[in-house]
Amino acid sequence: VPVEPVVVEDEAIDSVLAQTFRDFEFVISDNASTDGTGEICAEYAAAAPRILYSRAERNMGGGWNFNNVFLRSRARYFVWFCHDDLWVPEFLEKQVDAMERKPELASCYSRTTYVDAEGVPIYSIVGRPDLTPSDPALRFREFLRYHTPTNECSQVLGIFRSDVLRKTRLMGIYPSSDMILLGDICLRGPALEIPECLLVRRDHPM
Numbered sequence: 001v002p003v004e005p006v007v008v009e010d011e012a013i014d015s016v017l018a019q020t021f022r023d024f025e026f027v028i029s030d031n032a033s034t035d036g037t038g039e040i041c042a043e044y045a046a047a048a049p050r051i052l053y054s055r056a057e058r059n060m061g062g063g064w065n066f067n068n069v070f071l072r073s074r075a076r077y078f079v080w081f082c083h084d085d086l087w088v089p090e091f092l093e094k095q096v097d098a099m100e101r102k103p104e105l106a107s108c109y110s111r112t113t114y115v116d117a118e119g120v121p122i123y124s125i126v127g128r129p130d131l132t133p134s135d136p137a138l139r140f141r142e143f144l145r146y147h148t149p150t151n152e153c154s155q156v157l158g159i160f161r162s163d164v165l166r167k168t169r170l171m172g173i174y175p176s177s178d179m180i181l182l183g184d185i186c187l188r189g190p191a192l193e194i195p196e197c198l199l200v201r202r203d204h205p206m
Contacts, residue, residue, distance in 0.1 A: 026052065095108045
């Protein structure tokens with residue numbers, strides 16, 4: 001969980017701890033937050049041994065923070081989680097099950113529902129391309145069709161095989177680095193979308 005300098009909502013952390021799949025570690029990287037984030041995270045970490053909390057003394061940038069979480073993880077699967085998003089309780093269970101049943105998959109993600117700051121649903125993402133073909137050229141062609149022009153990249157908040165993710169350059173320090181990372185992963189192996197909205201993302205007003 002990469003934490004930027006905004007408060008982490010209790011509801012977000014609770015949605016992770018309420019997962020039906022229980023065998024996971026929860027790594028939180030606090031990127032020099034200036035509000036109550038540290039206190040909230042420390043309180044949760046004290047109550048739940050599965051939570052590993054670390055804090056940077058100065059803001060290292062978003063790319064660094066995303067990468068720091070992965071580099072501190074130890075599991076064979078990995079998933080990023082943003083500070084104010086929510087997971088449906090079966091989020092991990094259904095994606096881990098797919099990865100276990102299909103060892104050829106490099107990643108797996110669900111459909112996404114966007115909500116406003118108060119949690120009211122706005123819209124859902126349900127029309128992504130099929131990235132399951134074994135031919136990397138076919139997968140990448142579909143990937144480029146979807147991301148030309150630049151499209152949403154919530155798939156980066158799905159589950160990855162850690163050994164595949166470790167072969168990439170991870171998140172860059174430039175715009176749309178999440179899209180570039182997804183393209184890299186797409187070339188390394190198939191990706192499967194769970195046809196359910198298991199990820200809830202907040203869409204804040206600009």
